[in-house]
Amino acid sequence: MVDLEAQTQTHLEKASTAEHGRSAELVVQDGPLRQSVLALAEGAELSEHDAPPAASILVLRGAIDVVAESGTTVLETGMLAEIPHERHSVKAEVDSVFLLTAVTDI
Known part of the structure; x- marks a missing residue:
């Protein structure tokens, strides 16, 4: 079981002190399903990248x-x-x- 509120706080703190203003952790992995918690400090960016076959974002804070x-x-x-x-x-x-849910192989 994952406590998303605790993950939110932990990763916000890590992102605020990280060189690039980011923190992330894979919290659920089940076959092709991946769920990751990602934190970005204000102004931080994940540069352009390809989308997985299927994915969603749920904003937990911000x-x-x-x-x-x-x-x-x-x-x-x-x-x-x-x-x-x-x-x-x-x-x-x-x-x-945010919580990123991705299916990596369809």
């Missing part, structure tokens, strides 16, 4: 922008969205933590 060629999706605490099926980046507008 506000992030998911930026893709098709547009920018602004997500705030409690919001859940699919990740676009294209290259994208993620930027934190404020100190933020």
Whole structure:
């Protein structure tokens, strides 16, 4: 069992002192299913990368922008969205933590 509130606090603290303003941990792995907690300090960014075959983001705290060629999706605490099926980046507008759910092989 994973305590997401505890993970949120732990990774926010780590991101705030990390050189690139990020902290992440794989918290669930079951076959092709992966769930990771990621924290980004305000202004930190995950540079452009490929999307997995299927994925979603649930914002646990803060506000992030998911930026893709098709547009920018602004997500705030409690919001859940699919990740676009294209290259994208993620930027934190404020100190933020999100749960990334990805299926790595379909």
